[in-house]
Amino acid sequence: MGSKPQTSLLKRSMGLDNPWGPRPIKTSPARMGVYGFLIVAALFFCIPLYVMVITSLKGMPEIRLGELFALPNDPTVAAWLKAWAEACTGVQCNGIKEGFWNSIKITVPSVMVSIVIGSINGYALSFWRSRGANLIFGLLLFGAFVPFQVVIFPLIIFTREMGMYGTLPGIVFIHTAFGMPIMTLLFRNYFSSLPEELFKAARVDGAGFWQIFFQIMMPMAIPITIVAVILQTTGIWNDFLLGLIFAGRENLPMTVQLNNIVTTTFGVREYNVNMAATILTALVPLVVYLASGKYFVRGIAAGAVKG
Amino acid sequence: MLSVSVKDLDLKYLDIHVLKKLNLDIKEGEFLVLLGSSGCGKSTLLNCIAGLLDISAGQIWINGRNVTWEEPKDRGIGMVFQSYALYPQMSVEKNLSFGLRVAGIAKKQISERVQRTAEILQIEPLLKRKPAELSGGQRQRVAIGRALVRDVDVFLFDEPLSNLDAKLRADLRIEIKRLHQKLKNTMIYVTHDQVEALTLADRIAIMKNGMIQQLSTPHEIYHKPVNLFVAGFIGSPTMNFVPGVLEGANLNVNGRDIDISRYSFLEPEGKSRAVTFGIRPENIVIGEAAESMPVKLTTRVDIVEPMGSESVVWTEIFGKPFSIKTQFEDELFETEEIQIGFDPIKAHCFDKQSEMRI
Numbered sequence: 144m145g146s147k148p149q150t151s152l153l154k155r156s157m158g159l160d161n162p163w164g165p166r167p168i169k170t171s172p173a174r175m176g177v178y179g180f181l182i183v184a185a186l187f188f189c190i191p192l193y194v195m196v197i198t199s200l201k202g203m204p205e206i207r208l209g210e211l212f213a214l215p216n217d218p219t220v221a222a223w224l225k226a227w228a229e230a231c232t233g234v235q236c237n238g239i240k241e242g243f244w245n246s247i248k249i250t251v252p253s254v255m256v257s258i259v260i261g262s263i264n265g266y267a268l269s270f271w272r273s274r275g276a277n278l279i280f281g282l283l284l285f286g287a288f289v290p291f292q293v294v295i296f297p298l299i300i301f302t303r304e305m306g307m308y309g310t311l312p313g314i315v316f317i318h319t320a321f322g323m324p325i326m327t328l329l330f331r332n333y334f335s336s337l338p339e340e341l342f343k344a345a346r347v348d349g350a351g352f353w354q355i356f357f358q359i360m361m362p363m364a365i366p367i368t369i370v371a372v373i374l375q376t377t378g379i380w381n382d383f384l385l386g387l388i389f390a391g392r393e394n395l396p397m398t399v400q401l402n403n404i405v406t407t408t409f410g411v412r413e414y415n416v417n418m419a420a421t422i423l424t425a426l427v428p429l430v431v432y433l434a435s436g437k438y439f440v441r442g443i444a445a446g447a448v449k450g
Numbered sequence: 451m452l453s454v455s456v457k458d459l460d461l462k463y464l465d466i467h468v469l470k471k472l473n474l475d476i477k478e479g480e481f482l483v484l485l486g487s488s489g490c491g492k493s494t495l496l497n498c499i500a501g502l503l504d505i506s507a508g509q510i511w512i513n514g515r516n517v518t519w520e521e522p523k524d525r526g527i528g529m530v531f532q533s534y535a536l537y538p539q540m541s542v543e544k545n546l547s548f549g550l551r552v553a554g555i556a557k558k559q560i561s562e563r564v565q566r567t568a569e570i571l572q573i574e575p576l577l578k579r580k581p582a583e584l585s586g587g588q589r590q591r592v593a594i595g596r597a598l599v600r601d602v603d604v605f606l607f608d609e610p611l612s613n614l615d616a617k618l619r620a621d622l623r624i625e626i627k628r629l630h631q632k633l634k635n636t637m638i639y640v641t642h643d644q645v646e647a648l649t650l651a652d653r654i655a656i657m658k659n660g661m662i663q664q665l666s667t668p669h670e671i672y673h674k675p676v677n678l679f680v681a682g683f684i685g686s687p688t689m690n691f692v693p694g695v696l697e698g699a700n701l702n703v704n705g706r707d708i709d710i711s712r713y714s715f716l717e718p719e720g721k722s723r724a725v726t727f728g729i730r731p732e733n734i735v736i737g738e739a740a741e742s743m744p745v746k747l748t749t750r751v752d753i754v755e756p757m758g759s760e761s762v763v764w765t766e767i768f769g770k771p772f773s774i775k776t777q778f779e780d781e782l783f784e785t786e787e788i789q790i791g792f793d794p795i796k797a798h799c800f801d802k803q804s805e806m807r808i
Contacts, residue, residue: 340535340608343502344596348549349523358548362539 199223199418206414222415226423230416232403239420242400246380246427248311249396253318254375258368260319261326266356268327269334270342280331287324295388302389309391317389318379326371333367334360369438377428397424452511453478453636454499454604459508461494461660468494469660472508476638478603481630484640485647486657487683492640495657496606499638501525513603523549525604528597532609534589536581542592543577546599567599570629587618594629607639611646623649644684648672656680678805681728681798687762687773689728689798696799696808697722704768708745710794716808724802731762731775733796736788743791751786765790 194211199222201215228238235241267273268280298317299308307313337360345355361368386396401424405417454476461469468491476482484492497503499510501522509518517525536545543564550560568574571591581589590610597605610626611619627650630637641647647654648668655665656679664676675681681689694703699711710727740746749772753764763774763782767790774790782788799808 338533338535340531340533341537343497343500343522344529344531344535345537345548346502347500347522347527347529348596348600349521349552350548354552359537 195418195422199226199415199422201415203411203413203415222413223419223423225413226404226416226420230404230413230420231407232400233407239397239400239404239423242395242397243423245390245394245400246386246397249314249318249386249390249394250376250379252311252315253322253379254372256315257319257322257326257375258371261323261371262330262361262364262368263356264323264327265330265332265334266360267352268331270339270355270360271352280327283324283327287328291321291385295384299388308389311390311394314386314390314394317385318382321385322375322378325374329367329371329374330364333364337363366438369435373431373435373438376431380427451478451514452476453480453513454638455509455511456495456499457509457511459495459498459510460506461491461498461503462506467660469498469505472660472662474655474662474665476636478636479634481627481637481639481650481652483647483651483654484638484657485642485644485654485683487642490657491660492642492657493608494660496608496638496640500527500529500606523553526602527604527606528600528602529606530590530593530597530608530610532612534581534593534613536589536592536596538581540580541577542573542579542581542584545581545592546577546595549596549600563599563601567595570598570632571595586614587622590614590622591625594626598633603635605635605637607637607641609640609642612641612643619646626650644686648684656683674807675798676807678726678728678800681800681807685730685732687731687775689730690734690767690770690772691726691728692768692770693802694725694727695722696725701725701727701799703727706768708794710745710797710799712744713794713797713799715799725808726800726802726805728798728800729792729796731773734772734774734776734790734792736763736774736776736782736790737780738789740789740791744793746789746791748787748789751782751784751788753784754782763788 197213197215198206198211200218200220202217202219202221205216226238227240229236230238232239232242264283268276302308302313302316305313307316341359342355345359350358380396381398382396383398383402386394387399390396390399401420404420452475454474456472456474459469459472459474460467472495474495484495486492494503498505499512501510501517501520505518509516511517512525512527522529537548540548546564546567547560550563564577565574568577571594573588573591573595576584576588576592581592584592590613593610607626611622614622623646626639630650639646639650648671651668653665653667654671656663656671658679664671664680666674666676671680672684675684678691682691692703694701694708696702699709699713701708701710735743747767749765749767751763751765752771755762755764760775760777761782763776765772765774765788800806801808
């Protein structure tokens with residue numbers, strides 16, 4: 144009581160007796176084990192990427208040696224250039240770049256339209272609770288759980304009747320429709336977590352439906368909008384089946400082109416070109432993840448907890 | 451002239467009857483406080499007056515106009531919320547001017563009104579800041595400013611001080627009172643804090659289960675509560691209650707007769723009936739002062755809670771825990787035997803069945 148610690152500074156700092164000051168950081172075996180496991184797991188998941196990158200930098204003679212993990216003796220980007228501009232995707236040999244631009248043309252409008260509609264839906268459902276709002280929301284959610292393969296055939300007929308089958312607007316419409324449930328859910332849950340008094344204050348101030356949406360709510364919804372952009376961009380970019388069916392021959396997305404390159408049956412199988420094309424295709428989602436991983440995790444959590 | 455008038459207001463949520471045939475008239479320039487515990491419907495009533503909730507039946511009149519079907523912005527009201535509800539991405543200036551900009555008022559007039567409001571509330575140095583850069587008290591001041599700048603006749607406050615700490619709450623309370631004296635607007639103020647209600651209000655409406663129990667001045671509510679609920683709700687510590695049988699002016703509690711002929715009965719004393727007898731802790735005296743009181747008792751101290759300027763003494767009388775508020779200078783000790791007394795003129799008597807004051 145009140146007496147000063149009698150032990151030496153050394154003993155004290157080691158926490159041997161009479162604990163004093165901040166608790167020393169200890170590394171227990173359990174913690175070491177956890178870190179060890181995490182490092183091993185991370186390395187394990189990196190192996191395919193490693194193989195892909197080094198294979199794409201090798202020439203075909205070197206690949207034939209079968210030394211999968213060996214670093215390239217004579218690194219070259221020839222395979223990358225070929226994959227981008229010369230590889231054959233069926234009859235044409237213009238590389239994967241056409242698919243890249245097609246994917247851009249499909250993804251950008253689809254992401255924008257689905258987010259605009261999803262955010263309006265979510266806003267209307269969480270603040271302007273009209274009669275039947277819950278029913279509409281329930282139906283939308285139900286849509287999220289229907290496997291989309293089931294509705295493909297009816298959708299083909301529908302888009303054909305609308306004159307959209309095999310066109311760019313057609314595939315954008317399809318992606319927007321399939322993105323609607325998750326976008327609405329995301330925005331509804333986010334808006335539900337905002338204080339309702341904010342909405343009431345804006346109404347007392349005389350703002351209407353659109354004024355509240357654009358001037359009050361959307362500026363506050365930037366984090367969840369980023370999440371929506373990430374989700375939709377990766378989802379639509381990685382889509383294969385819908386693009387193959389609905390986009391039409393002129394607008395086949397990158398994923399479909401990649402498949403065509405990899406499964407081309409004549410001539411030599413150019414593993415280095417295949418690897419380069421695959422990495423090129425995966426690059427956009429990869430960059431999106433790496434650039435915004437923080438928002439991604441935060442947004443998923445924010446959307447999931449409240450609802 | 452009536453400023454706000456609520457007529458036969460009914461509100462039902464599914465099966466829950468939140469407000470029941472509620473009538474309330476508020477005079478121009480009056481400061482009315484809606485007081486009650488949570489879930490009593492006070493905030494709901496305020497939201498109905500503001501037009502933020504659709505009502506099931508009845509009418510709402512503001513300034514002689516039937517606004518029952520009007521939008522909130524057309525009702526001539528300004529509202530202050532518990533969570534401030536400032537628009538986080540806008541500066542204080544933009545927060546204040548948002549409603550005016552939405553209404554399409556000329557820029558020059560907007561800046562004049564914002565300036566004047568900022569002067570009244572002394573928030574001019576904060577105009578360029580964002581809400582996140584303000585303290586709780588400053589935020590609430592801006593929220594009040596947002597109602598003020600709209601130049602409306604009626605202000606609605608929804609527990610505006612509940613999110614602030616005790617000291618700030620007391621400061622802002624006085625400021626709101628000062629503001630009311632200066633502006634002379636009608637103000638309707640919702641709170642669950644009886645101190646706020648008693649200090650601010652011209653009249654208090656005490657609510658329970660969607661009905662107004664008593665609508666009266668703070669003085670009347672404290673001294674003449676109309677029923678058992680109001681008597682128990684107002685006052686801290688709460689009023690002491692004992693059950694008894696009243697016969698004429700003779701109250702029988704646990705076999706002991708107490709003469710309460712000094713009590714002012716509302717109705718002529720009738721035949722014997724069961725009553726609940728109440729006396730506030732601050733109306734009981736201890737020690738020598740008790741000698742001169744019409745009713746005297748001896749008891750033992752259980753617990754003493756010293757609060758600086760006064761002490762609350764807990765004891766047991768008629769088998770019931772009793773609290774006594776005293777400024778007794780001498781220190782009291784537990785288990786000490788004390789003499790207490792009170793004057794029935796300051797007591798309260800309620801019918802056991804109807805719980806109404808008699």
